[in-house]
Amino acid sequence: MPDSSTNREKEAAEALGLLPNARAVDCFFSDLSGVVRGKRYPIDQLDNVLGGGVAFPGSVFLLDTRGESHDPNGRGFSDGDPDCAAIPIPGTLKPVPWAAQPLLQVMLTLQNEDESPYYFEPRNVLRRTIAHFTEMGLTPVVAMELEFYLIDRELDQHEAPQPPISPLTGQRDHGTQVYGMSEVDAYGDILEDISTACDLQGIPTGAISAEYAPGQFEINLHHVPDPLAAADHCVLFKRVVKGVASKHGMRATFMAKPYGEHAGSGLHMHISLVNSDGRNVFDGGAENPASPMLLNAIGGVLDSLPEAMAFLAPNPNSYRRFKPDIFVPIARSWGYENRSVALRIPLGEGHARRIEHRMAGADANPYLTLASALAGIHHGITNKIDPGPKWEGNAGVAYDQGLTFRPRRSLDRLESATVLNKYFGEEYVKTYAACKQREMDRYEGDITPTEYAWYLQAD
Incomplete structure (x- = not known):
């Protein structure tokens, strides 16, 4: 996490002060298609989550809308699907008031091994533009x-x-x-x-x-x-x-x-x-x-x-x-x-x-x-x-x-x-297009009810 240990401890104390009986923390991000993905950790692992972050494969940002990986431009199956460090974004550790159980949540952003922003994360595409x-x-x-x-x-x-x-x-x-x-x-x-x-x-x-x-x-x-x-x-x-x-x-x-x-x-x-x-x-x-x-x-x-x-x-x-x-x-x-x-x-x-x-x-x-x-x-x-x-x-x-x-x-x-x-980034544009083209291949491969209604007897 890019802020200090003191800030992390303060943020955790504030969140737990609002929800002292919290049982778990959801750690998540928004992927290429805007789908929220992540993991739920028991609350006794909160210090580890805030301190060193958690691990996710970088290819999670190259999934299609249905969550399938198409290995776009060799990212996924071909490169061994390596993990990245997923670091909590400061200020996003908050209670989840609609949850059935007492729950906290925090947003994540991915980093490379050298702590640089992960190239294929949409949030980091925006960061590069800013x-x-x-x-x-x-x-x-x-x-x-x-x-x-x-x-x-x-x-x-x-x-x-x-x-x-x-x-x-x-x-x-x-x-x-x-x-x-x-x-x-x-x-x-x-x-x-x-x-x-x-x-x-x-x-x-x-x-x-x-x-x-x-x-x-x-x-x-x-x-x-x-x-x-x-x-x-x-x-x-x-x-x-x-x-x-x-x-x-x-x-x-x-x-x-x-x-x-x-x-x-x-x-x-x-x-x-x-x-x-x-x-x-x-x-x-x-x-x-x-x-x-x-x-x-x-x-x-x-x-x-x-x-x-x-x-x-x-x-x-x-x-x-x-x-x-x-x-x-x-x-x-x-x-x-x-x-x-x-x-x-x-x-x-x-x-x-x-x-x-x-x-x-x-x-x-x-x-x-x-x-x-x-x-x-x-x-x-x-x-x-x-x-x-x-x-x-x-x-x-x-x-x-x-x-x-x-x-x-x-x-x-x-x-x-x-x-x-x-x-x-030229590689991001190319990889995004490849991912969505493969998604379109799957979408167009499905036979719809309209297709049956129009063409089944149209011979």
Whole structure:
């Protein structure tokens, strides 16, 4: 653990002070596909966990969504699957209030034998990207917005999700009112428990709103001047929502498009940059809402967006979210106070000037998604890329032919990347693409019920 023994002891004492009867500690991380993986240790091993860390094979960050290893670029079977040291992240040892037994949890990050960050961990991909801003004396300030669905614990007769039974009416929800307070009231107990659990775990949450479909909500996370922490909060928040939902007899999903007829769930990122004096360099002053640096940052993100699609939409289901005229961006576009564009620039106080990146689905890995956005921002600033004219009106009328809206095409585009490989590392981009291509091989190999219904008698 990178902090001192005194800090470790203090953190352990604080956590055990909140939960003195803790019986175990969950040690976990978020993998390439955003799946939380880890181990549960008895509480009498807490000192060992915090002191020397625990061991995991590095290939755990190269598994597909189902947890299978495909040995991408010789990582897994071919190299003997060596272990790395998994070190607790300071500040993440907290109680788990939704657990059936008294339980603590702590987030992990992997290190090589020389204590350098493990190359293939998504969190360390983000770390490498942040380093480019540190060299410029700039700090990204980041906040995430996550949409999610509460669903019934039982699937329907077609093995598909269905809306939950409303705690208020006792009836299954079939409709909603966006920003409707009655929906927030109906699920007030579970939403309150989510907020309480987030507070206990140090996850800074804000406004809660009902979204565009039955059981769909959004809870905002506060901005922090630490991109790693912002992405950590996103991972922790997903775990909280799923855990609390289960405690209330429901399930929660961050699937991008769980219902074909209802809105998808997005992951929106709010990003600004401050210099060493604490000034927001995106603020153009009284005469102009956008500084030249902000305009260049927008240009860089839009220029790199075709390469980033494989991270912003990592699964076949992710692409079902992209449709015209539903406030999901389908073009490389930007504008002021325009929710149809890919990059929205909210107006208001200049010190809060920021980019709202609206392309990613809620199923995206937060570390890789944020890294792709920051890479685009740095690329635009250093190369002074012109973003083109701002968009007026609806930017979601037609698909942008320069973007890929199929997973195979996005992965093919990523494999020829010329921007993101400079930030992520060429080997990481190549290995990520190989892993997801193999996942697509397995996905496309399954025969679906629709396939039988359409083609079994079509001879």
